[in-house]
Amino acid sequence: MRLQHLISELEIVNRNKEAGNIEIKGIADSSLDVQDDYVFVAIKGFQLDGHAYIEEAIYKGASVIIGEQDLSHVSKPYIQVKNSRKALGIIASSFYGHPTSQKIMIGITGTNGKTTTSYILKHILESNGYSCSLIGTIQNVVNGEVTPSMNSTPSPLQLQKLLATSNDSVVIMEVSSHGLTQYRVEGLEFDYCLFTNLNHDHLDYHGSMEAYFEAKVKLFEKLKENGMAVINTDDSWGKKLLVKLQSEGKRCYTIGQSNDNRLQLTHINAGDSLVVVKEADDSRFIQSPMIGIHNIYNTVMAYATANFFPINKNYITESINDFQGVNGRFEMTKLSNGATVVVDYAHTPDAIFHCLNTARYYGAKSITHVFGFRGDRDSGKRKEMLSIIAEKSDQYILTLDDLNSISMNEMEETLHYLHETYGNEKGKVILDRTLAIKHAIEHSESEQWIFLTGKGHEKYQQTYKLPTQSDKETIEYLTIAQNLVE
Ligand SMILES: CC(=O)N[C@H]1[C@@H](OP(=O)(O)OP(=O)(O)OC[C@H]2O[C@@H](n3ccc(=O)[nH]c3=O)[C@H](O)[C@@H]2O)O[C@H](CO)[C@@H](O)[C@@H]1O[C@H](C)C(=O)N[C@@H](C)C(=O)N[C@H](CCC(=O)O)C(=O)O
Numbered sequence: 001m002r003l004q005h006l007i008s009e010l011e012i013v014n015r016n017k018e019a020g021n022i023e024i025k026g027i028a029d030s031s032l033d034v035q036d037d038y039v040f041v042a043i044k045g046f047q048l049d050g051h052a053y054i055e056e057a058i059y060k061g062a063s064v065i066i067g068e069q070d071l072s073h074v075s076k077p078y079i080q081v082k083n084s085r086k087a088l089g090i091i092a093s094s095f096y097g098h099p100t101s102q103k104i105m106i107g108i109t110g111t112n113g114k115t116t117t118s119y120i121l122k123h124i125l126e127s128n129g130y131s132c133s134l135i136g137t138i139q140n141v142v143n144g145e146v147t148p149s150m151n152s153t154p155s156p157l158q159l160q161k162l163l164a165t166s167n168d169s170v171v172i173m174e175v176s177s178h179g180l181t182q183y184r185v186e187g188l189e190f191d192y193c194l195f196t197n198l199n200h201d202h203l204d205y206h207g208s209m210e211a212y213f214e215a216k217v218k219l220f221e222k223l224k225e226n227g228m229a230v231i232n233t234d235d236s237w238g239k240k241l242l243v244k245l246q247s248e249g250k251r252c253y254t255i256g257q258s259n260d261n262r263l264q265l266t267h268i269n270a271g272d273s274l275v276v277v278k279e280a281d282d283s284r285f286i287q288s289p290m291i292g293i294h295n296i297y298n299t300v301m302a303y304a305t306a307n308f309f310p311i312n313k314n315y316i317t318e319s320i321n322d323f324q325g326v327n328g329r330f331e332m333t334k335l336s337n338g339a340t341v342v343v344d345y346a347h348t349p350d351a352i353f354h355c356l357n358t359a360r361y362y363g364a365k366s367i368t369h370v371f372g373f374r375g376d377r378d379s380g381k382r383k384e385m386l387s388i389i390a391e392k393s394d395q396y397i398l399t400l401d402d403l404n405s406i407s408m409n410e411m412e413e414t415l416h417y418l419h420e421t422y423g424n425e426k427g428k429v430i431l432d433r434t435l436a437i438k439h440a441i442e443h444s445e446s447e448q449w450i451f452l453t454g455k456g457h458e459k460y461q462q463t464y465k466l467p468t469q470s471d472k473e474t475i476e477y478l479t480i481a482q483n484l485v486e
């Protein structure tokens, strides 16, 4: 692509010299990825500053540099912009031919439920003849091909490349608040934007719930002209979003329990995972394929969105019935001693609350909760999570989650401090996650539920005593060894 075409949508602050209308072969935001005739975009990151790698990028063949610092010494044409991350999104979209204009784009945001809703929706649409790409936390699926995902919302370069590769007619993607504030979805436009809920998370990054909300709102600025916002108004931030979008004249479709919603949840039976939804004079049962009120909401969000497609409503509800669940989201294993083990990705107070309530709806006589906290991640939510667990479970075991950059000793001290300050006498700390799970399973009995939360589908970051790589593998290892599989 010619340089002038590539940068035509950029707001340029300054440039050191004319580059001419040269041919650009690619874009890189890492000096490590630069090749001959590439544009290198220098980004001031959270750990490193890409401007420090400009010389390396030139050495590797970059013919043009884009950055936000006022630099005069750069030996190649240097284009100064106000915001490098935003510029990257704009030129990436341009380089890959604005792929979202050709597709039905669905973006899902909210604290919890993005992954689950995206999988249910993909299943409904695919069961009814649509091919879907899926971009999110667990993996990316494009043209049926699975690739690993590093971020829930990929960097602009990865994202635009995935979209340009996609031959699928629909793209369903999770849009995280990090992705929104870091302009990863710059240059994208959406047909449907979904808001699931907003709860305490990522406040180490956003600073306040208001700022976190404002980050989420950015997704709805990317609605296509006739695009539709689909909002859960049973969430108080959802209500706030609705008022804001309506005042801007945006099209909104709401779901919620009160009768002023377009799709009303008139009856919820949490114990049977059943919900009755009503729209105008159409009332119907939906059987949520995953248990828990939270999953009823995820199912209804997916149902509501699928309704915008020309698919018979009966086909939509039928296809929901055979949905197989999501990796690491409320995955249950029944043990031969009558206990139930649940692996779940809950890592917010609200998610924990929903998990524990679900076990009680389903008749759990006693609950053991095994969980930990991630190093370097929103420490403000720990007290609330532990308090809910100490109150709602019968015993808990505090253990390791990903340490990230925190040392084992520091996390051990933190766990003991939290346990002594906000826990109760029924809790204990067993640092090794696999041994904590072993302890819980060995002490389990009939009608007891054991929750293993926080890691969900993910592999362990640390090496533990048992030779296993994930909570699911640990369960399998322990239950087969002890002949506990039902
Ligand atoms: C804190 C954070 O969000 N960081 C994200 C950010 O990295 P960064 O730009 O700050 O990276 P950096 O390491 O400081 O490097 C700065 C620049 O120097 C460049 N560089 C660096 C080294 C070199 O040799 N040469 C070079 O050019 C880098 O390529 C980069 O452009 O931009 C990257 C590209 O988009 C992201 O991959 C990265 O996500 C990191 C891995 C991450 O863990 N992010 C989490 C917090 C996150 O985004 N999570 C959300 C989900 C949250 C949820 O809902 O649960 C997500 O969407 O995944």
Ligand SMILES: Nc1ncnc2c1ncn2[C@@H]1O[C@H](COP(=O)(O)OP(=O)(O)OP(=O)(O)O)[C@@H](O)[C@H]1O
Pocket (backbone or CB within 6 Å): 110, 111, 112, 113, 114, 115, 116, 117, 137, 152, 174, 196, 197, 294, 295, 297, 298, 328, 329, 330, 344, 345, 346, 347, 350, 351, 352, 354, 355, 456
């Ligand atoms: N609608 C919901 N309301 C509250 N909690 C939910 C909801 N849906 C899922 N959860 C809880 O949150 C956990 C993560 O769910 P899911 O992966 O679908 O959400 P997510 O928004 O993609 O999360 P993340 O941003 O952390 O990847 C689940 O394991 C469950 O405990």
